[in-house]
Amino acid sequence: MTDTSETLSGEARLKIRRNRFWTFCALGFAVAIVAGFVTGYAADLLVDGVLPGWSFFLMWGVALVSFTWFTWSYFRRVDELDLLDNLWASLIAFYFYFVAMPSWWLFHDLGLAPEVDHIAIYFATAVVMFAAYGLRKLGLR
Incomplete structure (x- = not known):
């Protein structure tokens, strides 16, 4: 690198920082997609008896450590x-889950609803979290 006498403006530094941040997020997303496919493939191999059970625990542990590192690094950036x-959206999503799960369970026990669909609650919680985050970003606080 050559040394220049010019210093970057605040806007230029912000643009560089933001581009690095989005690159970091895109790489994390790509790694998560690959990890998901590998985990799914490994699960099939485990069910077929090709992989021993301990190897799946090892791969799952690596995935959890990677997710933890990404999350820690994300919040530092x-x-x-x-x-x-992020904290507000997470809290609102947690409140949604905290009410939705036992409510559905109660209604099922009373015979007023079908058995609890954990995947539906999982995705609904994600929708609530992303909606809350989006509304915060739009300035609707």
Whole structure:
């Protein structure tokens, strides 16, 4: 690199920082997709008896450690406003889950609803979280 006498403006530094952040997120997303496919393929191999059970635990542990590292690194990279929006969205999603799961369970026990569909609650919680995050980003607080 050559040394220049010019210093970058605040806008230029922000643009570089933001581009690095989005590159980091895109790489994390790509790694997560690959990990999901590998885990699914490994699960099929486990069911077919090709892989021993311990290897699946090992792969799952690596995936969890990677997810933990990405999350820790992500929260070190975001500014305090992004962190606040993330925390609010997570809290609202948790409240949704905290009410939806036992409510559905109760209604099922009373014979008023079908058996609890955990996948539906999982995806509904994700929708609530992303909606809350989006609304925060739009300034609807």
